[in-house]
Amino acid sequence: MIIADKTKFAETLDALAGSLSELPLEDTILVGIQRRGVYIAQRLAALLEAKTGKKVSQGILDITFYRDDLSLVALRPVVHSTSIPDDINDKIVVLVDDVLFSGRTIRAALDALADNGRAKAVKLAVLVDRGWRELPIQADFVGLNAKTKYEEKVNVKMQELDGEDLVEVVEKK
Amino acid sequence: MQWTKKDLLGLENLTAEEITVILDTARAFAQIATRSIKKVPALRGKTVVNLFFEPSTRTRVSFEVAEKRLSADIVNVNIAASSVTKGETLLDTVKNLCSYRIDAIVVRHSCAGVPHYLAENIEPSVVNAGDGMHEHPTQALLDIYTLREKFGDLKGLKVAIVGDISHSRVARSNIWGLQKLGAHVTVVGPSTLIPREIERMGEGVEVSYDLPATLKKVDAVNMLRIQREREQQVQFPSLREYARYFGLSTKLIDQTPESLIVMHPGPINRGVELSGTVADGPRSVILQQVTNGLAVRMAVLFLVTGGTQIKEE
Numbered sequence: 469m470i471i472a473d474k475t476k477f478a479e480t481l482d483a484l485a486g487s488l489s490e491l492p493l494e495d496t497i498l499v500g501i502q503r504r505g506v507y508i509a510q511r512l513a514a515l516l517e518a519k520t521g522k523k524v525s526q527g528i529l530d531i532t533f534y535r536d537d538l539s540l541v542a543l544r545p546v547v548h549s550t551s552i553p554d555d556i557n558d559k560i561v562v563l564v565d566d567v568l569f570s571g572r573t574i575r576a577a578l579d580a581l582a583d584n585g586r587a588k589a590v591k592l593a594v595l596v597d598r599g600w601r602e603l604p605i606q607a608d609f610v611g612l613n614a615k616t617k618y619e620e621k622v623n624v625k626m627q628e629l630d631g632e633d634l635v636e637v638v639e640k641k
Numbered sequence: 642m643q644w645t646k647k648d649l650l651g652l653e654n655l656t657a658e659e660i661t662v663i664l665d666t667a668r669a670f671a672q673i674a675t676r677s678i679k680k681v682p683a684l685r686g687k688t689v690v691n692l693f694f695e696p697s698t699r700t701r702v703s704f705e706v707a708e709k710r711l712s713a714d715i716v717n718v719n720i721a722a723s724s725v726t727k728g729e730t731l732l733d734t735v736k737n738l739c740s741y742r743i744d745a746i747v748v749r750h751s752c753a754g755v756p757h758y759l760a761e762n763i764e765p766s767v768v769n770a771g772d773g774m775h776e777h778p779t780q781a782l783l784d785i786y787t788l789r790e791k792f793g794d795l796k797g798l799k800v801a802i803v804g805d806i807s808h809s810r811v812a813r814s815n816i817w818g819l820q821k822l823g824a825h826v827t828v829v830g831p832s833t834l835i836p837r838e839i840e841r842m843g844e845g846v847e848v849s850y851d852l853p854a855t856l857k858k859v860d861a862v863n864m865l866r867i868q869r870e871r872e873q874q875v876q877f878p879s880l881r882e883y884a885r886y887f888g889l890s891t892k893l894i895d896q897t898p899e900s901l902i903v904m905h906p907g908p909i910n911r912g913v914e915l916s917g918t919v920a921d922g923p924r925s926v927i928l929q930q931v932t933n934g935l936a937v938r939m940a941v942l943f944l945v946t947g948g949t950q951i952k953e954e
Contacts, residue, residue, distance in 0.1 A: 544947035
């Protein structure tokens with residue numbers, strides 16, 4: 469079931485950028501979590517520049533080494549790059565991801581960030597919050613709230629990776 | 642593609658895709674060395690044993706640092722102070738270590754095939770840190786990583802390996818790995834130090850006895866250490882004569898394009914196979930190789946310890 473088509477996708481990003489524009493952007497870094505979080509962060513940065521005229525710093529983060537299930541998954545997940553260009557000390561880091569589910573990815577991201585310095589504050593912006601938290605983690609900026617069953621899967625497709633902008637809820641096979 | 646093996650025994654039996662997975666993973670680990678906290682929890686709670694039957698500075702230290710930066714617990718076994726001196730067999734030694742439920746063994750041994758023998762007989766992952774004259778996969782991987790960072794795609798790249806090829810596990814692993822990624826290898830050295838029929842190895846290796854001519858035709862040259870002890874044997878008249886014909890001197894390097902990359906696995910005999918000026922010069926990537934070695938070894942340890950659970954099917 470499609471819960472956001474191309475138009476809704478764009479409106480959602482725009483609304484998110486609107487909320488983020490309230491932050492002191494000169495002291496903010498948008499850190500996208502690999503992989504789709506990175507593209508969402510890039511789009512948000514572009515929207516923020518269009519709205520406010522200010523360029524926002526960006527970084528990318530791969531949390532593979534900080535996952536809490538490395539001993540449980542037999543095969544190693546593919547690792548992508550991490551690059552946080554500025555010193556995060558005294559900056560507000562906004563973690564950006566596509567879907568917030570159990571919260572474990574964000575927990576790993578917080579640990580990864582802690583090994584990169586001491587941010588002034590860390591906030592979380594997600595395109596979709598689908599509930600079912602397994603850890604006490606919350607998003608500060610949410611694009612869409614989706615009520616889902618645990619067995620379902622939320623797929624976010626993006627032009628840059630998948631050729632289209634779309635959010636759908638499907639049955640897990 | 643995903644890495645599915647529990648061991649790294651050599652490059653001969655790896656596919657190009659598997660080698661690429663290691664190199665890509667190494668790149669992610671290279672970033673960690675640039676942070677102020679140079680550690681990730683990926684191998685937290687895992688135990689790795691370093692079992693070096695032959696001396697080593699570089700490989701040994703870099704594995705140790707790699708293991709520590711992965712948050713693993715490490716044990717360095719001092720062979721000379723162990724019961725090996727009382728005649729305990731290799732397999733008995735290793736099986737006893739495995740009784741501590743360790744996760745990986747990094748082994749260097751003077752006999753070819755030791756890592757393969759161990760891998761067949763024990764559950765923990767085995768990483769080959771050099772077996773006799775057979776393979777030294779992590780050295781070749783870091784050499785290839787270094788070339789990849791410089792040149793990008795290795796297809797069609799021309800690499801020369803110079804020195805005592807016959808006794809070199811570094812040369813052999815490099816040949817396997819480079820060929821799989823599409824590079825072309827030329828080996829250079831006195832005919833007494835080039836193994837017979839090496840031209841038939843893998844996809845075919847070119848043999849040359851003329852270093853100056855070869856240097857004009859290749860993109861990168863990997864200089865191997867000439868073992869000083871071999872001077873006492875009959876393979877070449879003297880170190881000085883070796884250096885004259887097969888050493889990379891300043892005079893020789895000046896006749897090559899500035900784009901030529903100079904590599905060496907270390908330790909260097911300054912003035913023999915490589916002049917000090919060239920080793921420290923602008924074409925040399927020797928210290929980058931060492932830095933890259935750490936990232937490559939972290940990647941290897943990360944990948945093989947993920948492979949330990951696969952056999953439970």
